[in-house]
Amino acid sequence: MGDVVRWAAFSCVLVPLVLVGYGTSAAGAAGTALGLAAVTAACRLLLRRSERGAAQLHSEQCCPHRGRHGRGGAGARGGGHRAGRGAPVE
Structure with missing residues:
Protein backbone atom coordinates (compact mmCIF):
# COMPACT_ATOMS: atom_id res chain seq x y z
CA MET A 1 0.00 0.00 0.00
CA GLY A 2 2.90 2.36 0.68
CA ASP A 3 3.97 2.45 -2.97
CA VAL A 4 0.46 3.33 -4.09
CA VAL A 5 0.23 6.21 -1.62
CA ARG A 6 3.67 7.50 -2.63
CA TRP A 7 2.75 7.50 -6.31
CA ALA A 8 -0.53 9.25 -5.54
CA ALA A 9 1.26 11.94 -3.53
CA PHE A 10 3.76 12.35 -6.35
CA SER A 11 0.95 12.85 -8.84
CA CYS A 12 -0.72 15.36 -6.51
CA VAL A 13 2.44 17.47 -6.87
CA ARG A 52 -8.46 -4.81 7.58
CA GLY A 53 -11.60 -6.61 6.44
CA ALA A 54 -9.59 -9.10 4.42
CA ALA A 55 -7.24 -9.74 7.34
CA GLN A 56 -10.18 -10.25 9.69
CA LEU A 57 -11.88 -12.62 7.25
CA HIS A 58 -8.64 -14.57 6.83
CA SER A 59 -8.15 -14.91 10.59
CA GLU A 60 -11.72 -16.12 11.04
CA GLN A 61 -11.33 -18.74 8.32
CA CYS A 62 -7.84 -19.78 9.34
CA CYS A 63 -8.20 -20.12 13.08
CA PRO A 64 -11.32 -21.39 14.82
CA HIS A 65 -13.00 -19.04 17.25
CA ARG A 66 -11.63 -19.53 20.71
CA GLY A 67 -13.77 -19.45 23.81
CA ARG A 68 -13.83 -17.01 26.65
CA HIS A 69 -10.67 -18.30 28.34
CA GLY A 70 -8.71 -19.24 25.23
CA ARG A 71 -10.16 -22.71 24.90
CA GLY A 72 -12.13 -23.98 21.95
CA GLY A 73 -15.66 -25.15 22.61
CA ALA A 74 -17.07 -27.58 25.15
CA GLY A 75 -14.66 -30.41 25.77
CA ALA A 76 -11.63 -28.53 24.51
CA ARG A 77 -9.52 -29.85 27.35
CA GLY A 78 -10.32 -33.40 26.45
CA GLY A 79 -12.53 -33.90 29.49
CA GLY A 80 -16.15 -34.73 29.42
CA HIS A 81 -18.26 -37.67 30.48
CA ARG A 82 -17.96 -40.16 27.67
CA ALA A 83 -17.84 -43.87 28.14
CA GLY A 84 -15.25 -45.28 25.82
CA ARG A 85 -12.94 -48.26 25.74
CA GLY A 86 -11.67 -49.31 29.11
CA ALA A 87 -14.18 -47.17 30.94
CA PRO A 88 -15.99 -48.91 33.75
CA VAL A 89 -19.59 -49.65 32.96
CA GLU A 90 -22.08 -49.19 35.75
Whole structure:
Protein backbone atom coordinates (compact mmCIF):
# COMPACT_ATOMS: atom_id res chain seq x y z
CA MET A 1 0.00 0.00 0.00
CA GLY A 2 2.90 2.36 0.68
CA ASP A 3 3.97 2.45 -2.97
CA VAL A 4 0.46 3.33 -4.09
CA VAL A 5 0.23 6.21 -1.62
CA ARG A 6 3.67 7.50 -2.63
CA TRP A 7 2.75 7.50 -6.31
CA ALA A 8 -0.53 9.25 -5.54
CA ALA A 9 1.26 11.94 -3.53
CA PHE A 10 3.76 12.35 -6.35
CA SER A 11 0.95 12.85 -8.84
CA CYS A 12 -0.72 15.36 -6.51
CA VAL A 13 2.44 17.47 -6.87
CA LEU A 14 3.28 16.71 -10.48
CA VAL A 15 -0.11 17.29 -12.10
CA PRO A 16 -0.50 20.90 -10.89
CA LEU A 17 3.07 21.70 -11.98
CA VAL A 18 2.33 20.35 -15.45
CA LEU A 19 -0.92 22.30 -15.58
CA VAL A 20 0.85 25.54 -14.67
CA GLY A 21 3.53 24.72 -17.24
CA TYR A 22 0.86 24.44 -19.94
CA GLY A 23 -0.70 27.77 -19.02
CA THR A 24 -3.42 26.91 -16.51
CA SER A 25 -3.89 29.48 -13.77
CA ALA A 26 -2.27 28.87 -10.40
CA ALA A 27 -5.71 28.88 -8.77
CA GLY A 28 -6.94 26.20 -11.16
CA ALA A 29 -3.84 24.10 -10.54
CA ALA A 30 -4.25 24.52 -6.76
CA GLY A 31 -7.88 23.41 -7.03
CA THR A 32 -6.79 20.38 -9.01
CA ALA A 33 -4.14 19.57 -6.39
CA LEU A 34 -6.75 19.78 -3.61
CA GLY A 35 -9.12 17.56 -5.57
CA LEU A 36 -6.41 14.97 -6.20
CA ALA A 37 -5.41 15.06 -2.53
CA ALA A 38 -9.03 14.48 -1.48
CA VAL A 39 -9.41 11.55 -3.88
CA THR A 40 -6.08 10.12 -2.70
CA ALA A 41 -7.13 10.35 0.95
CA ALA A 42 -10.48 8.71 0.25
CA CYS A 43 -8.85 5.88 -1.72
CA ARG A 44 -6.27 5.35 1.02
CA LEU A 45 -9.04 5.13 3.63
CA LEU A 46 -11.00 2.63 1.55
CA LEU A 47 -7.87 0.59 0.86
CA ARG A 48 -7.00 0.38 4.56
CA ARG A 49 -10.58 -0.61 5.43
CA SER A 50 -10.50 -3.28 2.74
CA GLU A 51 -7.18 -4.67 3.99
CA ARG A 52 -8.46 -4.81 7.58
CA GLY A 53 -11.60 -6.61 6.44
CA ALA A 54 -9.59 -9.10 4.42
CA ALA A 55 -7.24 -9.74 7.34
CA GLN A 56 -10.18 -10.25 9.69
CA LEU A 57 -11.88 -12.62 7.25
CA HIS A 58 -8.64 -14.57 6.83
CA SER A 59 -8.15 -14.91 10.59
CA GLU A 60 -11.72 -16.12 11.04
CA GLN A 61 -11.33 -18.74 8.32
CA CYS A 62 -7.84 -19.78 9.34
CA CYS A 63 -8.20 -20.12 13.08
CA PRO A 64 -11.32 -21.39 14.82
CA HIS A 65 -13.00 -19.04 17.25
CA ARG A 66 -11.63 -19.53 20.71
CA GLY A 67 -13.77 -19.45 23.81
CA ARG A 68 -13.83 -17.01 26.65
CA HIS A 69 -10.67 -18.30 28.34
CA GLY A 70 -8.71 -19.24 25.23
CA ARG A 71 -10.16 -22.71 24.90
CA GLY A 72 -12.13 -23.98 21.95
CA GLY A 73 -15.66 -25.15 22.61
CA ALA A 74 -17.07 -27.58 25.15
CA GLY A 75 -14.66 -30.41 25.77
CA ALA A 76 -11.63 -28.53 24.51
CA ARG A 77 -9.52 -29.85 27.35
CA GLY A 78 -10.32 -33.40 26.45
CA GLY A 79 -12.53 -33.90 29.49
CA GLY A 80 -16.15 -34.73 29.42
CA HIS A 81 -18.26 -37.67 30.48
CA ARG A 82 -17.96 -40.16 27.67
CA ALA A 83 -17.84 -43.87 28.14
CA GLY A 84 -15.25 -45.28 25.82
CA ARG A 85 -12.94 -48.26 25.74
CA GLY A 86 -11.67 -49.31 29.11
CA ALA A 87 -14.18 -47.17 30.94
CA PRO A 88 -15.99 -48.91 33.75
CA VAL A 89 -19.59 -49.65 32.96
CA GLU A 90 -22.08 -49.19 35.75
